[in-house]
Amino acid sequence: MLKDFENYFENTVNLLNEFQWLFKYPVTKILVENFLNKFPDDWLQVLRQLTTEELNDLVNGKFVNGNWPPTLVSFVNKCNIFNKLPHPPTLPPTSAKLSEQLPHAFKIGLSQKKQYEILNLAKLVNDKCLEYNIRTIVDFGAGLGYIGQLLNYLYDYKVIGLESNLNNVKIAEKRQHSLYPESIEKVKFVNIKITTNDSDEEIKNKIKLLTNDEEFCLIGLHACADLSVNACKLFSKIETAKLLIIVSCCYHKLEVDDDNNFINFPVSQTLKNVINNSNNNCRYEEILHRPFLRLACQEPASRWDKMSKDLHDKHAFYVLSRAVIELFTYENNITLTKCVRKATRKSQCKNFETYLQDTIERYYFNGNSISNEGDDNKEFVETIMKLWELHEEKMNDVEIYTGLQLLLQAPAESLVLYDRYCWLIENNYLSEIVAVLSNVISPRCYATIGIKK
Numbered sequence: 001m002l003k004d005f006e007n008y009f010e011n012t013v014n015l016l017n018e019f020q021w022l023f024k025y026p027v028t029k030i031l032v033e034n035f036l037n038k039f040p041d042d043w044l045q046v047l048r049q050l051t052t053e054e055l056n057d058l059v060n061g062k063f064v065n066g067n068w069p070p071t072l073v074s075f076v077n078k079c080n081i082f083n084k085l086p087h088p089p090t091l092p093p094t095s096a097k098l099s100e101q102l103p104h105a106f107k108i109g110l111s112q113k114k115q116y117e118i119l120n121l122a123k124l125v126n127d128k129c130l131e132y133n134i135r136t137i138v139d140f141g142a143g144l145g146y147i148g149q150l151l152n153y154l155y156d157y158k159v160i161g162l163e164s165n166l167n168n169v170k171i172a173e174k175r176q177h178s179l180y181p182e183s184i185e186k187v188k189f190v191n192i193k194i195t196t197n198d199s200d201e202e203i204k205n206k207i208k209l210l211t212n213d214e215e216f217c218l219i220g221l222h223a224c225a226d227l228s229v230n231a232c233k234l235f236s237k238i239e240t241a242k243l244l245i246i247v248s249c250c251y252h253k254l255e256v257d258d259d260n261n262f263i264n265f266p267v268s269q270t271l272k273n274v275i276n277n278s279n280n281n282c283r284y285e286e287i288l289h290r291p292f293l294r295l296a297c298q299e300p301a302s303r304w305d306k307m308s309k310d311l312h313d314k315h316a317f318y319v320l321s322r323a324v325i326e327l328f329t330y331e332n333n334i335t336l337t338k339c340v341r342k343a344t345r346k347s348q349c350k351n352f353e354t355y356l357q358d359t360i361e362r363y364y365f366n367g368n369s370i371s372n373e374g375d376d377n378k379e380f381v382e383t384i385m386k387l388w389e390l391h392e393e394k395m396n397d398v399e400i401y402t403g404l405q406l407l408l409q410a411p412a413e414s415l416v417l418y419d420r421y422c423w424l425i426e427n428n429y430l431s432e433i434v435a436v437l438s439n440v441i442s443p444r445c446y447a448t449i450g451i452k453k
Contacts, residue, residue, distance in 0.1 A: 002270050005422050009274045012082045012415050015408075016287050019075065022405050023295040023412075027319055031327040036397050042069040047400045052309040059301045059403045076407065083410035084418060088302070088435040088445050105179040106150055116441055118147040121221050124436050124447060125245055126155045129217050132242055132451070136216040138162065138207055140231045140246070141223050145172035145189060152183045160210045161189040162203075204238050217243035222444060225253035229264035232420060235450055236427050244424075244450035247436065251416050252294040261285075265293070268422035271415075295405065296412035300439040304406060316399040321355045323398070324388050329365070337364045352388045356381065417446055424450045 016023075021038040030036060039047075046068050050058065057063035061080045064073055102115055110118075125137065125147075135157060139148045142161030151157045163169050169191045176183060192206060207216075218241050220231050228248035235244040254262050266272050266288070275284040329336045360381075417433055424431035430451040437445035 002422060002425060005270050005418065006274055008082070008084065008418070009271050009415065011078075012411050013274065013284060013287055015075075015078050015082060015411065016292065016415075019404075019408060020287060022401070022408055023291050025291060026294070027402065027405070028322050028326045029330075030319070030398065030401065031323045031391060032330045036394055036401060039397070039401075040069065040071060043072050044397070044400070046072065048396060050400075052307070052312060055312070055400070055403055056304050056307055059304045059406045061301070061407075075404075079407040079411055083414050085410060085414045085446060086433065086435040088437065088439040090438060102150075103153070106146075106153070108179060109175075110146065113441055114146065117221060117437060118150050120437055121219070121245075121247060121447070122147055122150045122154060124434065125151060125217060125219055126157075128243055128245060128449065128451075129155075129157070132215075132217075134215055134217050134243060136160070136211050136214045138211065138216050138218050138241070140218055140220040140234075141227050142172065142189060143168055143221075144175060145187065147219070147221050148187050149176065149180050149183060152187050153180065157186075158211075159187045160207065160216075161187070162192055162207075163189060164191070164193040166191045203234060207238060208240065211240065213240055215240045215242045217241075217245060219244075220246045220248075222247055222249040224250040226255055226264050228448070229254075229267055229420065232267075232423060232448075232450065236429075242452050244429075244448070246448050247444060247446065248417070248420075248448065249297065249444040251297045251413075252290055254293060265416070266419045268419045269426055270422040271419045292412060293416070295409055296416045297444065298405070298409045299443050300409060300445075301406040302439050303443075304403065305440075312399050313395070315402070316395040317352075318355075319402060320391065320395050320398045321352055321388070324352075324384065324391055325356070325359055327391075328384050328387055334365050338362065352392070353385065356384055356388075413446075417448060420448050424448075428453065 021033075021035055025033050025035075046065070047055075054063055058076065061076075061083075064076045066073065101119055106118075107115060129135070129137070137148065137151055137157045137159045139145070139159060139161045142148055142163045145161050148159035148161045152159050161169075161172065163172070169189045172189045176187065176189075180187070188210060190206060190210065192203060218231060218235050220228065223231055223246050228246050231246050232244065235241045251265075254265050257263055266275065275288075278284050325336070328334070365380075421431050421433055430453060432449045434447045434449060435445055436447045439445040
């Protein structure tokens with residue numbers, strides 16, 4: 001089995017190597033790095049002719065024309081083949097029916113998205129725990145305790161919530177006393193920093209004490225960055241941890257060591273073997289870097305399913321507008337920093353002139369604010385406006401570029417998650433990857449499951 005994954009990893013990384021120009025830098029640098037000039041000429045000739053529906057279907061793997069250039073057909077087919085992730089479930093019929101499934105106390109302060117996530121993950125956790133006769137849950141990165149409380153309410157599990165943020169623990173306990181007082185004896189929250197190094201023994205001893213050394217299931221909903229891999233490693237080090245169910249997110253926030261190598265990627269020996277045995281034509285360290293991880297946790301292609309032309313036009317406008325600002329700052333050696341928490345407000349930008357004005361109000365340029373007063377500032381604005389006029393016609397190509405990026409997103413995320421899957425197999429555990437959520441609602445929708453034999 002692992003030999004098959006070596007071949008899969010090698011083929012996927014070779015694909016990523018060939019098409020680095022689609023993800024090597026943030027999309028804001030699409031003009032700075034001249035990515036739109038990287039398109040093979042014969043690709044653009046056919047891609048520019050696509051209708052909105054055809055573009056949506058192309059990105060979602062539903063459409064490919066055999067008369068296209070062979071290299072384009074090959075790219076699309078490989079993107080579809082190298083996505084080994086299971087197909088996500090369809091959307092719930094209506095949001096109203098979703099809400100009806102949760103008691104009122106579990107809706108307070110929770111968005112429809114969060115309600116959907118905790119309900120569906122709780123069902124998966126219960127199904128697996130029933131299969132292996134487990135009655136105790138350890139929630140890794142418990143946050144405010146939403147899913148732990150639901151698991152106790154629906155299925156009467158004993159739950160230990162581990163959370164590194166003390167304020168979150170205090171809020172979780174306050175919510176518990178206010179909304180779920182009947183759970184106080186069975187749902188506990190513990191403030192502890194979760195790593196797999198010097199705190200290993202502390203966490204292991206704390207868990208054993210809290211669980212009375214009972215077998216338990218280790219879970220995490222949207223465990224960010226290294227937290228997911230740390231959960232896998234902790235699972236391997238505690239004998240009584242029999243099940244692991246982790247929904248990961250924020251791959252691009254993985255930490256690096258002093259040599260700027262990711263600590264927790266790759267994690268499997270299988271992928272490491274592929275990297276170590278690579279030839280000089282494919283430099284893996286130049287491919288499996290932070291921009292690759294950012295691609296892996298981008299929005300999925302399903303977000304473009306049945307997307308209207310109007311929404312495509314707006315998306316292309318905002319991408320190109322931000323790229324023009326980036327190009328201006330690059331050409332003039334200017335540093336752009338936000339002076340407010342939220343960047344440019346898309347809803348208030350009807351054309352590039354208003355977009356630019358909003359950007360000027362919400363960013364510092366070289367540490368200084370800009371106004372429309374004074375000749376220098378007017379010249380500043382006029383220069384950017386001319387730059388926009390020079391590139392405005394590229395909006396359609398920008399949307400094609402981001403569409404091809406979306407095609408690569410699934411193979412990228414697939415590689416990240418199957419690296420963790422292989423690590424579990426290498427450590428002699430059963431493993432599977434399950435699509436537990438709709439990726440239209442939750443972009444990170446896959447649960448990595450580990451089972452001790």
